[in-house]
Amino acid sequence: MATTMMLRVAPNVGALSSSSSSQSLMGSPLTARSAAPSLRRARTSGLVVKAAAPVPLPAEYGYVVLTAASSYVLVQWQAIQVSMQRRKSGIQYPKMYEDADPSVFNCYQRAHQNTLESYPAFLALLLAGGLAYPITSAAFGMLWVVGRVVYSLGYYTGDPKNRLKGAFNFFGLFGLLGTCLVFGARQIGMLPIG
Template identity: 40%
Template sequence: MPITLTIPDGYGYSVLIALGVIPFLAFGQGSVVGTLRKAAKVPYPNAYATAEQAKNSKEAYKFNCAQRAHGNLLENMPQAIAMLLFAGLFYPQATPILGVTWVLGRVVYAYGYITSNKPDGRGRTYGGFFYLGQLGLIVLSVSAALKML
């Protein structure tokens, strides 16, 4: 059954977040990782400082936290982008709001992970509200898919 696709007014906000803001966030976090790698003296191709290095060096620990925050972003980024682009077709007002919630949560997550003095990187929990944005995008995407059936 063919479906006619009409791009709604305001859809550009979803596209801007998905294809502009989120890749910029990934680039920014990658740059932070690179800067902290140099300070921690962790050579390539090592992805992380060893447990011993992280225990003995605050710089190595911060590098590991930044690297993990960036890795977590990269793990969640593809589906967030896909959901923004898809759900935005059916919900052009709600989708960008959830996208901004996701992005702000990711920023706070990374900042808390890297700068907090809480043990085991628990400062990341401050940004855990990104999951609300992600859950909302899942709900809107499923709802949009059901509308297409």
């Protein structure tokens, strides 16, 4: 059973506002009289205004949403670990790293920052790939999350080489990239759908 979600694309609101008033399409209810000059200008400027269309989501997309939520828990867990290690090491804000090398605090900080460096790409790939392949995307997403936990725990030992035990997280990220590439290629007709 598919769930329907409405996605709305807002065109450039400034192009649709009336020159005779400061009201815009987003700011107040429109009357036919106030909208007509704006829409006439929008049509002549090449702007196409379309109504929102429903986008069906597979019921399994819930797994993708839960995976995204678990990744947020991961990032917050790492932030708490850094904060506790900062207090223990006596490193004051806004200092990002301890000067001593090697430093256990620096390992905690790098584990968190390294996760944040790939987090936007992870979320984009997870949410987009999940539209076509929700179970596969959720599985690859959880592989990334578990890999990041193992990566962090290895780094937290104070020996940076131990972080490599969690390097399998990249299989999750590359798997998500694959789901997006196949989904995109099918959407534009480069691959057969089915």
